[in-house]
Amino acid sequence: MDKSIFLDLCLLFAKHGFALYMIGGTSRDYLLNREVLDYDFVTDATPEQMATFLVDIDDTFARFGTICLIYKNQKIDIVTFREEGEYTDFRHPESINYIRDIRKDHVRRDFTINALYIDQNFKVYDFAGGLKDLQEGVIRLIGDPDKRLKEDPLRILRAERFAKKLNFRIEEKTFQAMERNRHLLSKINADKIREEIIKQK
Numbered sequence: 001m002d003k004s005i006f007l008d009l010c011l012l013f014a015k016h017g018f019a020l021y022m023i024g025g026t027s028r029d030y031l032l033n034r035e036v037l038d039y040d041f042v043t044d045a046t047p048e049q050m051a052t053f054l055v056d057i058d059d060t061f062a063r064f065g066t067i068c069l070i071y072k073n074q075k076i077d078i079v080t081f082r083e084e085g086e087y088t089d090f091r092h093p094e095s096i097n098y099i100r101d102i103r104k105d106h107v108r109r110d111f112t113i114n115a116l117y118i119d120q121n122f123k124v125y126d127f128a129g130g131l132k133d134l135q136e137g138v139i140r141l142i143g144d145p146d147k148r149l150k151e152d153p154l155r156i157l158r159a160e161r162f163a164k165k166l167n168f169r170i171e172e173k174t175f176q177a178m179e180r181n182r183h184l185l186s187k188i189n190a191d192k193i194r195e196e197i198i199k200q201k
Helices: 002-017 024-031 102-108 131-137 145-151 155-165 172-187 189-201
Strands: 018-021 039-043 066-071 074-078 081-083 097-098 116-118 123-126
Touching: 002 018, 002 039, 002 066, 002 074, 018 024, 018 102, 018 116, 024 116, 024 131, 066 172, 081 102, 123 131, 145 155, 145 172, 155 172, 155 189
Parallel strands: 039 074
Antiparallel strands: 018 039, 066 074, 081 097, 116 123
């Protein structure tokens, strides 16, 4: 990972009164000393606020709290801390509410190992036991596994992809919930399923 990209952006966000953290696969792969291919960051700045100091952003998904930035030839996704409403289409929340509390943001994330926040000093914030699962090689959903899979059944395939990619085992309650809810994959767009299957190869 090019740490200079992260540190440059951390300084820029701090200059404007905001915080920036690594998250998701970026922090997971960084902590595992794996090659970091995707740059996923999270912040307490809203898309509108980011637009005032970031240049050449793609704000196509700003209504979902996400902007895309090209910096030093690297594509970077930056998402605003948020709370989410109910999922009624098996894929997207009905509503999102921007927040500034990092601890509340973690609740909406899928797996413990993808909810590790790393700040500009490379301090890790772990609210879901992700570090332990990372050390022990475990894939575990955050919260009630049945509820999390009913929100987004694609998480079934994501769990299998991470287990295969990282050579991790799927925690028993998570695995049982995956089997109970596998039929819900029929609700997901076929293109999304194909994308996940391709990523597993």
